[in-house]
Amino acid sequence: MRLLRSTDLALRVLMRLAVAAAADNPTTKQVAADMDVPYTHAAKVVAELQHLGLVDARRGRGGGLTLTERGRAASVGAVVRTFEGDGDVVECEGEKPCPLHSGCRLRGALRRAQEAFFAALDPITVADMVTAPTGPLLLSLPRVRAATDD
Numbered sequence: 001m002r003l004l005r006s007t008d009l010a011l012r013v014l015m016r017l018a019v020a021a022a023a024d025n026p027t028t029k030q031v032a033a034d035m036d037v038p039y040t041h042a043a044k045v046v047a048e049l050q051h052l053g054l055v056d057a058r059r060g061r062g063g064g065l066t067l068t069e070r071g072r073a074a075s076v077g078a079v080v081r082t083f084e085g086d087g088d089v090v091e092c093e094g095e096k097p098c099p100l101h102s103g104c105r106l107r108g109a110l111r112r113a114q115e116a117f118f119a120a121l122d123p124i125t126v127a128d129m130v131t132a133p134t135g136p137l138l139l140s141l142p143r144v145r146a147a148t149d150d
């Protein structure tokens, strides 16, 4: 199963913000640069994370992005479910429906496998994801290190 780019990006943004020091409120542009992703993609994801109450965004001088307490405690499984949506892993219907769609055992098996995939991520929180080695690695990225050293 392959995640949507926006799902992975949402998790990257959350991890980046999870290691931000109190004085480091990176902008969306800075987070995009830190995570090596296009600004427009990062901006869309940040808007959704803000809408979900996982990220707080403040404009102006001294503004920037912060992870909310809810964001820190958020389940990775819940984030992945939200960004992936509840679509099937394979398109059985649609414009050219599969001839087996009305009675396919494989379809049910794939649904259960998809649910097991999400369930494996449910107990993991955003805070868990930035324990070593990931947290120290994030903090060693050049701009992150400069911002958190200030």
Ligand code: SF4
Residues within 6 Å of the ligand: 090, 091, 092, 098, 099, 100, 101, 102, 104, 105, 106, 107, 110
């Ligand atoms: S074989 Fe089954 S799972 Fe595959 S597309 Fe057809 S209905 Fe869906």
